[in-house]
Amino acid sequence: MFGKIFIGSLLWMSLLGAAQAESLLINGAGATFPYPIYSKWFDEYSKLHPDVHFNYQSIGSGGGIRQTSEGIVDFGATDGPMSDEQLQKAKVKILHFPTVLGAVVPTYNVPEVQSDLTFTPQALADIFLGKITKWNDPEIAKANPGGKLPDKPIIVAHRSDGSGTTYVWVDFLSKVSPEWKEKVGVGTAVKWPVGLGGKGNEGVTGLVKQTPYSIGYVELIYAEQNKLPFGKVQNASGTAVKANLESVTAAAASAKMPEDFRVSITNPPGKEAYPIASFTWLLIPAQISDPAKGKAIVDFLHWMLQDGQKMAPPLSYAPLPKEVVTMEEKAIGQIKH
Amino acid sequence: MLIVALSVLLITAIIALELYLHSHLSIEKFGWAFLSRSTWDPVMEEFGALPFLYGTLVTSAIALLIAIPVGLGVAIFLSELAPRRLSDPITFLVELLAAIPSVIYGLIGIFVLVPWMRNVLEPILGTTLGFLPIFQGAPYGVGMLTAGIVLAIMVVPFIVSVSREILLAVPRSQREAILSLGATRWEMVWIAVLPYARSGILGSIFLALARALGETMAVTMVIGNRPEVRASLFEPGYTMASVIANEFTEATSDLYLSALIEIGLVLFAVTIVVNALARLFIYSLSTKRGAVRT
Numbered sequence: 001m002f003g004k005i006f007i008g009s010l011l012w013m014s015l016l017g018a019a020q021a022e023s024l025l026i027n028g029a030g031a032t033f034p035y036p037i038y039s040k041w042f043d044e045y046s047k048l049h050p051d052v053h054f055n056y057q058s059i060g061s062g063g064g065i066r067q068t069s070e071g072i073v074d075f076g077a078t079d080g081p082m083s084d085e086q087l088q089k090a091k092v093k094i095l096h097f098p099t100v101l102g103a104v105v106p107t108y109n110v111p112e113v114q115s116d117l118t119f120t121p122q123a124l125a126d127i128f129l130g131k132i133t134k135w136n137d138p139e140i141a142k143a144n145p146g147g148k149l150p151d152k153p154i155i156v157a158h159r160s161d162g163s164g165t166t167y168v169w170v171d172f173l174s175k176v177s178p179e180w181k182e183k184v185g186v187g188t189a190v191k192w193p194v195g196l197g198g199k200g201n202e203g204v205t206g207l208v209k210q211t212p213y214s215i216g217y218v219e220l221i222y223a224e225q226n227k228l229p230f231g232k233v234q235n236a237s238g239t240a241v242k243a244n245l246e247s248v249t250a251a252a253a254s255a256k257m258p259e260d261f262r263v264s265i266t267n268p269p270g271k272e273a274y275p276i277a278s279f280t281w282l283l284i285p286a287q288i289s290d291p292a293k294g295k296a297i298v299d300f301l302h303w304m305l306q307d308g309q310k311m312a313p314p315l316s317y318a319p320l321p322k323e324v325v326t327m328e329e330k331a332i333g334q335i336k337h
Numbered sequence: 338m339l340i341v342a343l344s345v346l347l348i349t350a351i352i353a354l355e356l357y358l359h360s361h362l363s364i365e366k367f368g369w370a371f372l373s374r375s376t377w378d379p380v381m382e383e384f385g386a387l388p389f390l391y392g393t394l395v396t397s398a399i400a401l402l403i404a405i406p407v408g409l410g411v412a413i414f415l416s417e418l419a420p421r422r423l424s425d426p427i428t429f430l431v432e433l434l435a436a437i438p439s440v441i442y443g444l445i446g447i448f449v450l451v452p453w454m455r456n457v458l459e460p461i462l463g464t465t466l467g468f469l470p471i472f473q474g475a476p477y478g479v480g481m482l483t484a485g486i487v488l489a490i491m492v493v494p495f496i497v498s499v500s501r502e503i504l505l506a507v508p509r510s511q512r513e514a515i516l517s518l519g520a521t522r523w524e525m526v527w528i529a530v531l532p533y534a535r536s537g538i539l540g541s542i543f544l545a546l547a548r549a550l551g552e553t554m555a556v557t558m559v560i561g562n563r564p565e566v567r568a569s570l571f572e573p574g575y576t577m578a579s580v581i582a583n584e585f586t587e588a589t590s591d592l593y594l595s596a597l598i599e600i601g602l603v604l605f606a607v608t609i610v611v612n613a614l615a616r617l618f619i620y621s622l623s624t625k626r627g628a629v630r631t
Contacts, residue, residue, distance in 0.1 A: 059586055060586035060587045061587060061589075062586060062587035062588055062589040063586050063587075065589060066589070086589070153475065155477065160557065160562035160579075160583045160584075161583040161584060161586070161587065162379070162583070162584050162586065162587025162588060162589075163587060184380065185380035185381065186380065187379050187380040188379075188587045188589065189379040189584050189587060189588075190378070190379060190380050191376070191377060191378035191379070191380065191381070191564075192563075195563070196477060196479055196561040196562065196563060196573050197561060197562025197563060197573070197575075197583070198562070199557055199558065199562070199582075199583055203558070206447050206448075206558075207479070210447065210448075210451055210452060210478065211455070211477065211478060
């Protein structure tokens with residue numbers, strides 16, 4: 001009895017395997033932040049092209065960069081662009097293609113405060129440096145006239161794991177605070193001067209929700225979907241902006257995009273721009289040896305820039321600005337397949 | 338049979354070798370100072386294992402300090418004092434505790450234990466025993482004391498189930514002999530039963546310690562993840578297993594990866610050293626008296 005079931009299931013699995021072998025399998029790995037939208041895209045694309053199947057593993061930007069550099073995967077994904085050093089060390093030449101935009105927001109837990117707090121860049125930097133230690137500090141109070149800020153110590157929460165979210169946050173802090181740039185610097189994981197570490201956006205959220213008078217940073221999408229209170233941040237023009245799809249797209253539009261798309265859009269000049277936003281990129285090898293894979297990847301990129309972008313807002317990702325889409329359409333021509 | 342036994346040794350040797358080989362970048366750069374440096378700076382690429390070593394040893398020590406009396410107490414209760422009708426279901430429940438995944442312990446830690454620590458226990462300890470440096474500072478809720486308590490809850494089942502078996506294996510003659518000399522129930526346990534079962538109980542304690550040293554998920558959720566060496570138990574800390582779990586996937590530079598793997602090597606070495614000491618200790622005890630050998 002069991003023998004028959006066993007043989008039967010083996011036969012069935014091999015049939016499935018044979019069916020799969022007909023379709024083209026393209027492997028990718030990388031950032032966790034865009035995983036929901038990439039999942040949707042790959043799923044929708046496969047419905048349109050049943051013979052192409054994308055397999056994406058969200059192992060983290062670091063893993064994505066590593067594996068694409070080694071040529072282990074067909075493409076990668078990262079929240080922080082590769083550095084010149086990383087590009088040089090890579091075994092293959094790699095091109096960056098921005099896909100969507102994300103933002104990082106300051107979330108806090110202050111029972112006395114009912115409305116949104118506004119933070120100046122200096123306030124955020126000094127809180128995370130440990131220089132501002134109380135909620136009623138003048139630097140925070142001056143941006144929140146009329147807000148009754150309590151005389152309580154601020155408990156800082158940050159990410160304990162390496163992440164693109166951290167990268168964007170510290171990139172912003174480095175731009176607005178020379179002291180942060182010198183003392184701490186930029187990276188997916190840094191030596192935090194103060195604060196408790198939580199694992200993942202969930203960990204930071206848990207810490208902030210559980211600890212009164214705490215402040216932390218999380219992805220915008222995460223804050224929106226979990227209904228976390230988050231504050232406005234003053235941008236380079238002096239406007240206090242709350243992160244949403246419009247202000248994030250405005251940040252991308254106002255920043256100058258270089259040829260290779262590796263750009264940081266934190267603290268941009270635009271009036272409506274949210275200052276702590278970032279692109280997320282697909283890493284595509286400039287030379288794809290398998291012609292079928294190459295054609296599929298190029299086709300997918302074109303589709304992503306048109307139809308794919310329409311699927312971003314419902315999932316709370318900000319779509320790319322039109323200028324960037326135009327530049328990318330041209331740049332896809334650089335991929336040799 | 339011999340080949341199967343040797344294969345276990347072989348796997349251990351391969352693990353040790355791989356850890357050593359992949360951490361050579363970090364070993365070359367930092368040498369033995371890696372174990373005494375406290376900086377963990379991935380941006381400047383300065384790494385040191387001391388805060389993690391300290392955190393691992395301190396949380397495991399707290400866990401054992403709590404778990405040994407509690408675990409032994411429960412084991413004695415279950416083997417000596419409780420009627421059979423009560424001891425069987427309780428034993429079953431205690432062993433069930435050991436089967437709960439550590440992530441669940443972490444979640445209970447965050448949502449139940451941490452608020453209680455911040456609002457109840459840490460303030461009480463701070464006001465009554467605040468003169469001791471280990472109970473000073475602001476109560477965050479998360480910290481080394483909380484991690485130690487979560488670990489204690491996780492390792493108690495190990496101590497209870499093994500010790501209970503060992504205690505039940507002590508021959509009746511021992512108990513009856515001392516009772517006939519006029520000992521009370523408690524004296525019987527303390528003088529006749531426990532010393533006889535000593536090496537087995539110690540074995541269970543070292544098993545618990547091994548679990549505590551390597552526990553990752555539950556600890557990382559409640560320890561605060563701060564790589565600093567601090568005297569106070571209220572302060573956040575960091576353990577070796579936690580930092581590897583947290584930072585491994587995003588470690589981009591080779592030196593960073595290598596430093597994390599070296600921490601893995603240090604954890605491996607600490608576990609081996611502790612187990613070796615345990616074995617030696619038990620061996621030395623068991624050759625002294627005719628005690629139960631495990």
